[in-house]
Amino acid sequence: MTILSTDELDLLFSPAFTLSEELKVQYFNPALSTLLQLPPRKIKEQKVKELFPLDERFWNDLKERTQEQGSAISEEIDFSIGSENYTFVFRLKKVDSLILCVSNDLSVEKSLHGKYREQLELLKKSHQQVVQADKVRALGELTAGISHEINNPLTVASGNNELLGFALETEDLNEQREILTQCHGNIDEALTRIQTIIAGMKGFLHQDSQGEDKKEYIELKSVIDNSLKLTQGTLDSASIKSVVNIPEGGHVVLGNQTRLEQIVINLIQNATDSMRDAGVLNPTLKIDLKRNPEKHQISLNISDNGPGVSTEVKDQIFENFFTTKEMGKGTGLGLSLCQKIAEDHQGSLRLIDKEGGAHFELCLPIIEVSSFASNDEIFSKLNDIHGKKILVVDNDVTILNLCQKFMESTSFIFIGSTGGEEALEVLNKYDVDAVITDLNMPGIDGSTFVKHLRQSYGPVPVFYLSDTSGMDQYKKDKEALNLSGMLVKPFKSSELVSLLEEAFKG
Amino acid sequence: MSKFQIDLTLNAGQAIVSLEGVMDEDMVLEKVQGLNEETLIFDFDKVTSINSCGIRDWITFISSKATDSKIVYRKCPKVIIEQLNMVKGFLPEGAQIESFYAPFFCESCENEEMVLLSPNHIKGRKAPTNLPCSQCKTEGIEFDALESQYFHFLPEA
Numbered sequence: 197m198t199i200l201s202t203d204e205l206d207l208l209f210s211p212a213f214t215l216s217e218e219l220k221v222q223y224f225n226p227a228l229s230t231l232l233q234l235p236p237r238k239i240k241e242q243k244v245k246e247l248f249p250l251d252e253r254f255w256n257d258l259k260e261r262t263q264e265q266g267s268a269i270s271e272e273i274d275f276s277i278g279s280e281n282y283t284f285v286f287r288l289k290k291v292d293s294l295i296l297c298v299s300n301d302l303s304v305e306k307s308l309h310g311k312y313r314e315q316l317e318l319l320k321k322s323h324q325q326v327v328q329a330d331k332v333r334a335l336g337e338l339t340a341g342i343s344h345e346i347n348n349p350l351t352v353a354s355g356n357n358e359l360l361g362f363a364l365e366t367e368d369l370n371e372q373r374e375i376l377t378q379c380h381g382n383i384d385e386a387l388t389r390i391q392t393i394i395a396g397m398k399g400f401l402h403q404d405s406q407g408e409d410k411k412e413y414i415e416l417k418s419v420i421d422n423s424l425k426l427t428q429g430t431l432d433s434a435s436i437k438s439v440v441n442i443p444e445g446g447h448v449v450l451g452n453q454t455r456l457e458q459i460v461i462n463l464i465q466n467a468t469d470s471m472r473d474a475g476v477l478n479p480t481l482k483i484d485l486k487r488n489p490e491k492h493q494i495s496l497n498i499s500d501n502g503p504g505v506s507t508e509v510k511d512q513i514f515e516n517f518f519t520t521k522e523m524g525k526g527t528g529l530g531l532s533l534c535q536k537i538a539e540d541h542q543g544s545l546r547l548i549d550k551e552g553g554a555h556f557e558l559c560l561p562i563i564e565v566s567s568f569a570s571n572d573e574i575f576s577k578l579n580d581i582h583g584k585k586i587l588v589v590d591n592d593v594t595i596l597n598l599c600q601k602f603m604e605s606t607s608f609i610f611i612g613s614t615g616g617e618e619a620l621e622v623l624n625k626y627d628v629d630a631v632i633t634d635l636n637m638p639g640i641d642g643s644t645f646v647k648h649l650r651q652s653y654g655p656v657p658v659f660y661l662s663d664t665s666g667m668d669q670y671k672k673d674k675e676a677l678n679l680s681g682m683l684v685k686p687f688k689s690s691e692l693v694s695l696l697e698e699a700f701k702g
Numbered sequence: 703m704s705k706f707q708i709d710l711t712l713n714a715g716q717a718i719v720s721l722e723g724v725m726d727e728d729m730v731l732e733k734v735q736g737l738n739e740e741t742l743i744f745d746f747d748k749v750t751s752i753n754s755c756g757i758r759d760w761i762t763f764i765s766s767k768a769t770d771s772k773i774v775y776r777k778c779p780k781v782i783i784e785q786l787n788m789v790k791g792f793l794p795e796g797a798q799i800e801s802f803y804a805p806f807f808c809e810s811c812e813n814e815e816m817v818l819l820s821p822n823h824i825k826g827r828k829a830p831t832n833l834p835c836s837q838c839k840t841e842g843i844e845f846d847a848l849e850s851q852y853f854h855f856l857p858e859a
Contacts, residue, residue, distance in 0.1 A: 206851075209788065226851045230784045235805060235814075235846040280751060304754050308727060 208298070215288075215295040219244050219255055222294060231301075232277060244297075249275050262288040262295055272302060281307075323536075327458070330533050331401055334461055335426075342429050346393055349386035356382040396425050400454060400461075411541075413563060413596040413612055414456070416447040416496055420483055423460035430465070434472045434479065441484040445638060447494050448593050448614045449560045451541045459534040459545065463498040463556050466530065470554065471502035489621065492562045493543075499555035510547055534558075562622075563596075563612045584629035584700060587622075589613045589645065590661060591637045595685075599632070602689040608696060616645030623653055630699060632683060635662040635669055643669055646677045657699040659683055708733045715740040722748035725756030731763050742767055743800070747777035752785060761791040768794035777818065778802040780847075786855040793855065805846040808835035814846065827853040 202223050205212045211228035213221050220241050229236060232247055245252045250273060261268035267289040274283050283302045288295050335342075356379040363372040363379065399422075420440060424431075431438055449456075464481065471479035482499045505513060509520060516532045531545075538545040543560040586608050588599045596612040603610040611628060613619035617639050619631075631649065635642035646658050657680040660670045670682045680699045683692060706729045709720040717739040744764075752760075767773060773794055778786070783802055785792045793799070803816040806829075813835055823830050829845035829852075845852075 226784075226848065229847070233780075235807065236848060237807070237846070304727075308755070311727070 210299050210301055212296070212298045213244075214291070215244055215259075215297060217293065219259060219295075221247065231282075249277070258286065258288050259295065262290050266290050272306075327455075327533060327537075328401075330462075330530060331454075331458060334458065334465065334530075335397060335401060337465060338426055338430055338461070340430065340433065342393060342397065342426065346390050349389040353383045353386035353390075356386070393425065396422055400426060400457060402454070411450050411452050412600065413448050413593040414451055414453050415593055416449060416456075416485055416494060416560075417442050419453060419456045419460060420485075420496070422453075423457045423464060424483075426457075427461055427464045427468070430468055431481065434468050436468055436471060436479040436481050438481045438483065441482070443485065443487075445487075446591055446593075446614045447485045447487070448563050448596070448612075449494060449541070450563045450612070451560065455537045456541070459537055459558055460496070460498065462530045462534050463558075467498065467500040467502060467554065470504075471500055474503045476502050487562075488559075489618075491559075492622070493559045494562060496558040496560070497548075497555060498558075499548075499550065499553055501553040504550065504552065504554045505547055513547065514545075562618060563614065583607055583609060584696070585609045585611055585627070586630045586632065586696060587611045587613060587619060587628040588632045588661075589616060589619045589637070589642070590634040591615055592634070595634070595661070599692065602692050605689075606693055608693075616640040616642065616648070619645065620648055620652075623649065628656065630657040630659070630680075630696060632659045632661050635660055635666045643673055643677070646673065646679070650677055659695060659699075661685065706730065710734065712739065716743065717741070718743045718745060720745040720748065724750055725752040725760060727753075727755035727759075729756050729759055731759065735763070737767065738770055741772045741774065743774045743776055745776045746779055746782045749779055749782060751781055757785055757789055757792065761789070764794050764797075765791060768797060773797035774800050775802075776800045780805060780816070783852065783855065787851065799855070804829060804852065806833065806843040807846040808838060808840060808843045810840040811835060811838040813837040813843075815843075817843075821856055824853050824856050827856060827858055829853070 202225075205223070206225045208225055209227055211225065211231050213224035213228050216222055220243055221239055222241075224236075224239055229239060232239065234247070239247065245255055248255075254270070254273065258268050258270055267287070269288075270284075270286040272283055272285055274281065276282065281303065283306045285300045285302060286297055287299070288297050290296075359375065360379045360383075363369075363375045366372055369376070420442070424438060424440070428438075460483075467481050471481075478501070480501050482497070484497050486495045486497065487493075488495060514531050514535045535545045538558055538560070541560055543558065545556065545558050548555040548557050584607075586603065588596060588610065590596055590599075590612075591614050593614070596614070600610045600612065613622065615637055616633070619633075631646075633642040633645055637645075640648070642660060642662075649656075649658065655678065658677065659680055660666055660673075660682040662670070662682070663685045666682070667684075670679065673679055681695050683695055706721070706723040706725060708731070709722070710733060711718040711720075717734075717737050719734055719737070719742065721744060764773065773796070775782070775793065775797065778799065778801070780803060783804075786799075799821055801818055801820045804819050805814065806817050807814050815836055817833060819830070827849055829849055832841055833843050834841045835843050
């Protein structure tokens with residue numbers, strides 16, 4: 197293959213030129229003249245450093261490397277010509293006694309990328325504001341119900357306070373001890389209930405300093421419970437019966453508690469409005485959780501026996517600003533935001549076809565899959581000790597969250613699982629570099645889990661996680677199951693990290 | 703202040719669109735999207751620069767206009783001529799260049815100037831040779847670019 201002729205180099209859209217030994221321009225194509233905005237007489241035989249406003253060392257370094265290795269590529273370099281800013285990469289090649297230089301103009305790409313990132317940040321902020329506004333709106337709509345909820349314990353506290361007053365008027369307080377204790381207990385319970393309701397409201401409205409992106413391991417049951425606490429008053433005032441069905445065992449997802457509550461509250465409110473407006477007799481709201489092991493998902497289902505969603509609108513209900521409510525009664529953002537929140541959790545929200553009423557299904561990935569999805573961008577850096585994937589198996593979400601927090605500031609990638617069976621299923625599909633497992637778990641215990649793991653997974657380092665009562669089991673299994681160590685609860689971040697680092701050193 | 707502005711003048715059956723500033727990804731052509739006059743004259747005199755995004759948006763815009771209107775380009779600066787020569791579609795089929803700037807240099811007083819020419823001044827892609835310098839009045843200022851490349855958008859004969 198012959199070197200390109202100058203006629204052919206003239207056809208290039210990017211600047212190309214040749215340099216002498218003294219780095220003076222010998223040949224150049226029209227694109228160079230266009231870039232530099234100089235006529236040919238001001239380019240030919242000029243030193244390249246005079247033409248490009250770059251440090252002389254840049255060209256000298258490139259020339260040296262070209263002469264040593266035959267060719268050289270520069271790093272991305274920024275410079276200005278007139279009022280225009282440019283980013284270029286230059287490639288040099290030795291051709292006989294000359295150096296051929298071709299270039300790649302990255303200016304537009306870099307500028308667009310910068311603008312894209314800026315716009316994305318602005319969009320994120322706007323979105324957060326919309327999410328917050330929707331929460332405020334939702335809470336506003338719940339005000340009547342919440343007032344009702346607070347009013348009940350207030351009435352109890354007030355009534356018991358009056359009884360206290362009567363009891364305190366008697367001469368012998370010892371005789372009234374039982375009533376006094378009872379009243380005190382009732383008042384305490386009532387005030388705690390009010391505090392819980394207000395804390396729930398504050399928690400719902402609170403905007404985390406990390407924004408709404410902070411995710412941790414949460415039990416979906418707590419999402420349902422908290423959402424019902426906030427909406428109970430509304431449900432009661434509409435005489436709606438709520439039926440909650442949560443099967444045994446954990447239903448843990450990696451998510452943002454408040455945002456998931458936002459979905460559930462939105463769906464409960466929609467169901468309430470629908471049944472109340474239609475005047476449904478015996479209105480009932482059903483909430484249940486189902487595991488779908490084949491799809492590695494948990495589904496949270498909310499259904500009612502109202503009029504349902506009509507076929508005319510069901511394709512539009514998740515669109516922004518679509519609402520079936522009267523002007524001023526709905527922003528039309530609720531369901532579209534809920535769907536966005538579901539997608540942010542690598543899940544989905546959809547309307548299920550059903551006779552008699554509406555049924556919404558929120559699907560979320562089981563935590564092992566969530567962990568992988570959220571760490572996706574880190575997976576490309578897994579070539580050295582940094583970036584090892586650590587699977588932690590424990591049915592206690594506080595332990596999972598603690599381990600996740602401890603590993604956040606390290607290069608270890610945390611993946612959580614709430615049980616041995618689920619962990620084995622995921623290990624069949626994904627690779628990990630170490631396993632830390634609790635000993636006492638519902639379903640299969642830690643020891644049985646590791647036995648199964650050793651049969652099908654190979655020599656990955658495995659650690660037990662338990663309090664001191666687990667030491668005997670550890671000693672028994674150490675040789676037989678080739679255990680690498682034990683982490684004793686309670687443990688510090690440094691203990692967890694040094695245990696793992698030690699395992700990967702060998 | 704926007705880096706790009708449009709000034710629009712409508713006469714009977716004719717629109718004169720004066721473009722000013724930088725034609726890039728931030729360029730907004732909304733003001734002229736609805737134009738459907740018989741003749742559309744685009745005056746590029748005050749255009750200072752153009753990048754690939756501006757070129758792309760311009761081609762999309764002008765190709766939609768070229769089907770229904772007669773297109774005329776007026777006072778094209780060097781940056782626009784360079785695009786005319788490089789990018790297919792920048793000057794749509796059937797469009798006309800009314801005038802353009804060409805760079806000249808006076809060897810006597812070393813004055814550099816842009817001279818406004820029309821296609822009639824160029825024969826066989828050769829620049830006129832008898833133009834006087836605007837500063838020292840010496841005749842025969844030299845064309846200060848490569849003729850075959852600069853006048854590529856004009857017919858050879």
